[in-house]
Amino acid sequence: MKVKDKVLKILNENKETYLSGEELANRIGVSRTAVWKAIKALNDEGYAISAINKLGYRMSKGDDVISVTGIGQYLPTNLADTVKIEVYKTITSTNTVLKQKASDDASEWLILIAEEQTEGRGRMNRKFYSPSDTGIYMSVLLRPDCHVTQALFITTMTAVAVAETLDEIFDADTKIKWVNDIYYDNKKICGILTEAAVNVETSKLDYAVVGIGINVKEPKDNFPDEIKDIAGSMTGLELQKDINDNLRNRIVAKIVEKMYDYYKELNNHQFMGKYKEKSMLIGKDVYILTDENKENLHVTDIDDEAGLVVRHDDGRVEHLKSGEVSVRIKE
Numbered sequence: 001m002k003v004k005d006k007v008l009k010i011l012n013e014n015k016e017t018y019l020s021g022e023e024l025a026n027r028i029g030v031s032r033t034a035v036w037k038a039i040k041a042l043n044d045e046g047y048a049i050s051a052i053n054k055l056g057y058r059m060s061k062g063d064d065v066i067s068v069t070g071i072g073q074y075l076p077t078n079l080a081d082t083v084k085i086e087v088y089k090t091i092t093s094t095n096t097v098l099k100q101k102a103s104d105d106a107s108e109w110l111i112l113i114a115e116e117q118t119e120g121r122g123r124m125n126r127k128f129y130s131p132s133d134t135g136i137y138m139s140v141l142l143r144p145d146c147h148v149t150q151a152l153f154i155t156t157m158t159a160v161a162v163a164e165t166l167d168e169i170f171d172a173d174t175k176i177k178w179v180n181d182i183y184y185d186n187k188k189i190c191g192i193l194t195e196a197a198v199n200v201e202t203s204k205l206d207y208a209v210v211g212i213g214i215n216v217k218e219p220k221d222n223f224p225d226e227i228k229d230i231a232g233s234m235t236g237l238e239l240q241k242d243i244n245d246n247l248r249n250r251i252v253a254k255i256v257e258k259m260y261d262y263y264k265e266l267n268n269h270q271f272m273g274k275y276k277e278k279s280m281l282i283g284k285d286v287y288i289l290t291d292e293n294k295e296n297l298h299v300t301d302i303d304d305e306a307g308l309v310v311r312h313d314d315g316r317v318e319h320l321k322s323g324e325v326s327v328r329i330k331e
């Protein structure tokens with residue numbers, strides 16, 4: 001552990017209490033100058049550690065800054081050497097920047113996280129609103145040894161990882177809306193966008209970049225009018241359950257831990273059982289967004305290729321492919 005990690009850990013365990021530079025230095029076994037440097041680096045990462053002459057350093061409760069050090073404290077130790085995290089205050093789009101790094105040969109499990117995106121994207125270049133300080137915008141670089149037809153399962157395994165993480169941390173019951181969205185309380189709180197590069201000779205993936213955008217709390221300026229009826233967040237639950245401290249760092253670490261585990265199942269799709277259990281659409285009547293007649297389709301299942309199995313009113317059964325359609329629940 002670096003000095004910075006150790007200082008953060010001790011201050012975290014002693015929130016609202018002043019600890020002198022000397023005490024921190026003694027507990028860690030380094031010089032007071034090293035402690036001072038670590039505090040400066042943490043403040044540069046966005047932490048608000050107050051320093052008062054003669055009293056020492058103190059961290060307040062309720063601190064929820066996304067930082068490499070903060071996430072590192074919650075990641076299982078076996079992932080510490082595998083996962084490499086970069087945190088940005090603002091970025092165009094974590095997917096766009098990570099794709100560039102992937103083309104430049106970056107290693108698997110490089111993860112970019114931003115407090116804000118200025119050009120966040122959804123499917124088909126739709127916008128993903130990504131305001132500062134209230135969400136998590138992260139992209140994960142994977143280099144799976146799999147055929148391009150399997151790429152969709154990267155999205156579905158990520159959906160399970162995110163939904164389960166939010167359920168565990170907030171004690172909530174989130175739902176997965178086929179194929180790439182997470183809903184809570186009938187509002188979309190997370191979108192997932194997987195973008196991949198394919199080796200044309202082998203038809204295997206060269207890399208996949210999985211982008212995850214989560215509205216953890218309500219944006220400071222509320223959601224813009226065009227999405228205010230669709231978008232939601234987990235806001236309120238963090239206060240109710242007193243879990244605001246390091247909330248987003250914990251969410252990120254848990255998502256990464258779960259993705260790492262489900263990634264081992266990428267070829268046998270075992271996580272699809274959980275995906276189906278959390279499905280928001282199975283058993284519901286839906287329509288295809290682009291269908292002017294809004295024909296009634298009854299969702300009966302999700303098939304082995306992650307297609308949506310629907311029954312038409314005339315009894316015909318069809319398997320919808322996610323790349324082709326967007327569906328909406330019938331009111």
Ligand code: ATP
Pocket residue numbers: 121122123124126127128129130178179180181188189190191192215227230231232325326327
């Ligand atoms: P589908 O996935 O069914 O095709 P979708 O509308 O959810 O449909 P995506 O590409 O997954 O499409 O996401 C982009 C859409 O998400 C935007 O068009 C907008 O309606 C909505 N959206 C944009 N920003 C946010 C946000 N921060 N939170 C929730 N929803 C958002």
